[in-house]
Amino acid sequence: MTIENEAGAAPERPSSDAASIAIDGPVASGKSAVGSRLARHLGYRLVDTGMMYRAITCLALDEGTDLHDEAALEALGATANIDIKPGPAGDPDAARVLVNGSDVTGRLRSPEVGEAVSLVSRVPGVRRAMVAIQREIANEGRVVMVGRDIGTVVLPDAPLKAYLDASAAERARRRHAELQAAGRTETLEVVGAELAMRDDIDSKRDASPLRPAHDALVIDTDKMTIQQVVDAILEAMSCS
Numbered sequence: 654m655t656i657e658n659e660a661g662a663a664p665e666r667p668s669s670d671a672a673s674i675a676i677d678g679p680v681a682s683g684k685s686a687v688g689s690r691l692a693r694h695l696g697y698r699l700v701d702t703g704m705m706y707r708a709i710t711c712l713a714l715d716e717g718t719d720l721h722d723e724a725a726l727e728a729l730g731a732t733a734n735i736d737i738k739p740g741p742a743g744d745p746d747a748a749r750v751l752v753n754g755s756d757v758t759g760r761l762r763s764p765e766v767g768e769a770v771s772l773v774s775r776v777p778g779v780r781r782a783m784v785a786i787q788r789e790i791a792n793e794g795r796v797v798m799v800g801r802d803i804g805t806v807v808l809p810d811a812p813l814k815a816y817l818d819a820s821a822a823e824r825a826r827r828r829h830a831e832l833q834a835a836g837r838t839e840t841l842e843v844v845g846a847e848l849a850m851r852d853d854i855d856s857k858r859d860a861s862p863l864r865p866a867h868d869a870l871v872i873d874t875d876k877m878t879i880q881q882v883v884d885a886i887l888e889a890m891s892c893s
C-alpha cells in the first residue's frame with residue numbers, strides 16, 4: 654500500500670512498523686489513557702505525537718511567530734530540534750519534551766498552547782517535519798504511537814491500528830472532568846464548544862485530516878472503561 658504525504662510525494666517507508674501500535678482518534682476519545690496503559694502492559698515506549706505539535710506551538714509563541722504565516726511555521730518546524738525523552742522504564746507518562754534544548758513539558762497543556770496548536774498542526778510543512786521525527790522513533794521498534802494520522806500517514810503498515818471514537822457529548826464530559834480535576838473552571842458548555850471547534854479544524858484540514866485508516870479497528874468508547882478498550886486492542890493483537 655502506498656500512501657502519499659501532504660505534498661503528494663511518496664513517503665520513505667518506515668522499516669519497523671511491524672513492532673508498533675497506532676492509536677488515533679479525536680480529542681478526549683481516550684487515546685492517551687489507553688495508549689499509556691497498553692504501553693505499560695506491553696513494555697513498549699509511548700509516544701504521544703500531540704505533545705510534539707504542542708511543543709512546536711510553544712516555540713512559535715515564544716518566538717512571536719505569526720500563527721497564520723505558514724512559511725514561517727514551516728521554517729520553524731524544519732529547523733527546530735524536538736527531542737522526546739522517554740520516561741523511566743515502566744512509566745510511559747513521564748516523557749519530557751525538549752525544544753532546542755529547553756524543557757517545555759510543563760507548558761504543553763496550557764490554555765495558551767491549546768488555543769494555538771490547531772493552527773500550527775494544520776500546516777503541511779510542520780507535519781512533514783514531525784512525521785519524519787515520529788518515523789525515526791518508530792524505527793527503534795516497540796512503540797505505541799498516539800495521534801490523529803498515525804494509522805493513515807505515519808505508520809501505514811503498523812500491524813495494529815486502533816481508532817477510538819466517542820460521542821461529542823461524552824468527550825466533552827470527559828474533558829470537562831479532567832479540567833476540573835486540574836483546578837480549571839470552564840463550564841461544560843465552553844468545553845463542548847472548544848472541542849467542537851478543534852474537531853472541525855482537525856477533521857477538515859487539507860493536510861492529513863483526522864480519519865480512521867481503512868484497516869483500523871474502530872472502537873466506540875462511549876460506554877466502555879479504559880481497561881475494556883485496552884482489552885479489546887490486546888484481543889485484536891492476539892488474533893492478528
Ligand code: DC
Binds near residue numbers: 702706802851
Ligand atoms: O492530542 P492533542 O490534543 O495533544 O493534540 C494537539 C493538537 O495536535 C491537535 O490540534 C491535533 C494535533 N495533532 C495532529 O494534528 N496530529 C497528530 N498526530 C497529533 C496531534
